[in-house]
Amino acid sequence: EIVLTQSPGTLSLSPGERATLSCRASQSVTSTFLAWYQQKPGQAPRLLIYGVSSRATGIPDRFSGSGSGTDFTLTISRLEPEDFAVYYCQQYGSSPRTFGQGTKLEIK
């Protein structure tokens, strides 16, 4: 099983700042099968990024993904108030599909 470790656990930033979230895998992720999701309180997760760097439908271009192998990054170039939420990475190339434990992005 591929274990995904996200860091930091909590990130405190202000609107307008740049956010960098990390996801590290215990072994190489198959191909580019790495996704990022956003979850707000009381809501279902929403797909942001798939295939490491492709934005899902309707996702603004301030969200970008990068990385390869075992190290992946989600970057939010300029934080908007609605971006404060919990973010999860997921690998879907190997079974079982696994998620990271999440990074909470909170307003500073």
Next chain:
Amino acid sequence: EVQLLESGGGLVQPGGSLRLSCAASGFTFSSCAMSWVRQAPGKGLEWVSSISGSGGSTSYADSVRGRFTISRDNSRSTLFLQMNSLRAEDTAVYYCARRPSGAVIGPFDYWGQGTLVTVSS
């Protein structure tokens, strides 16, 4: 518009059973593999089970294998999760989620709003 609507959650005693349903609309249901993902209170996401578009292939997390059964009725565009021998650690919000149409391997691009299962005496 793609919609996924779960139902069937509730309070059940340890050792009991529950059947969850997920009614899908807005897309060709039989073209999409479907999954269940759960989230214990205050915790992260855990993949539970997946089923292919035809229903001929299924997979399970080790934590539920032998106790849970995933199935689908393509004529009714509905996904199911039969949960038996429930344990306290199965307490969670259960989401149904879709893999993109035609994708052999893909992320979960649409999610339902979730249904809460509470296992407690």
